[in-house]
Amino acid sequence: MTADQQPWQWDEQTWRAHVARVRAGRLLRPASWPGGARVAVALSFDADHETIPLRHGETGPGKLAQGEYGSRVGAPRVLRLLERFGVPASFFMPAVSALLHPEEVRSYVAAGHEVGMHGWIHEGNTLLDPADERELALRAADTLEKLTGTRPVGIRTPAWEFSHHTLAITRELGLRYDSSLMADDDPYELLADGEPTGVVEIPVEWIRDDVPYLTIEHRGGLRWSTPPRQVAGVWCDEFDAALEEGGLFQLTMHPHVIGHRSRMVALRELLEHIDAHEGVWYATHAQVAEYVLEQCP
Ligand SMILES: [Zn+2]
Numbered sequence: 019m020t021a022d023q024q025p026w027q028w029d030e031q032t033w034r035a036h037v038a039r040v041r042a043g044r045l046l047r048p049a050s051w052p053g054g055a056r057v058a059v060a061l062s063f064d065a066d067h068e069t070i071p072l073r074h075g076e077t078g079p080g081k082l083a084q085g086e087y088g089s090r091v092g093a094p095r096v097l098r099l100l101e102r103f104g105v106p107a108s109f110f111m112p113a114v115s116a117l118l119h120p121e122e123v124r125s126y127v128a129a130g131h132e133v134g135m136h137g138w139i140h141e142g143n144t145l146l147d148p149a150d151e152r153e154l155a156l157r158a159a160d161t162l163e164k165l166t167g168t169r170p171v172g173i174r175t176p177a178w179e180f181s182h183h184t185l186a187i188t189r190e191l192g193l194r195y196d197s198s199l200m201a202d203d204d205p206y207e208l209l210a211d212g213e214p215t216g217v218v219e220i221p222v223e224w225i226r227d228d229v230p231y232l233t234i235e236h237r238g239g240l241r242w243s244t245p246p247r248q249v250a251g252v253w254c255d256e257f258d259a260a261l262e263e264g265g266l267f268q269l270t271m272h273p274h275v276i277g278h279r280s281r282m283v284a285l286r287e288l289l290e291h292i293d294a295h296e297g298v299w300y301a302t303h304a305q306v307a308e309y310v311l312e313q314c315p
Contacts, residue, residue: 040208059267070085096271109131110135136158173196179198200221205221222270271285
């Protein structure tokens, strides 16, 4: 294999090696969830705030204010709703966002939520050279540890981008889980070049994310196409099927996206729907990862 080969010129060994680099291993779906629960519900919020414009070098106050809304208004609103339903969640935070909002980080910890890694400044890790990606990840882990008092145990890569080196860095950091990949609905073990890693994947999907449904780009062709109550309907269907299969219902949201008045309706309706069912285990991503590793040794 040479570096300048086109994909159609690759020999079998080459395309197999690309696919095998990071792959789904055994399914980690336990026979039942804690307390005999039939479904696990793991809600997550990526508290990106100002790092969304900052990651692109955009420093205009207009864009930054949209991020600021996430911390000032969205996050407290999310916390109040979670408290009302008694639901724990995982908050993935770029280190720069955490440094800008240390009081917000403390409010997550005080309410018993998990704070996980989400890059340094929401950098695109596939654009970085491996040494930079590693250094930023180490620095982000140290920063979150300092702010929360606990070493993070999980990572969601910014924008779910995954470089050829991301998994090695995750392993070096001793993280228990990643939550950035999409090879299943339920947790699974990550393989690196065919070898089990012991790292749990808590899979994500754009279907279970607020951004694609609710992002408005007023100058571009992209329009908000799905009313929040319809988004709640999609997520309720995802939950119902997870319950039927005895699996995991995982959801990704963003305080600056879901945290608006009309959109919190979607999350409230979802929580009311879930709450009406028996056999639900609400857990942080870290608790899900810990439990599946215990149950599927
Ligand atoms: Zn993010």
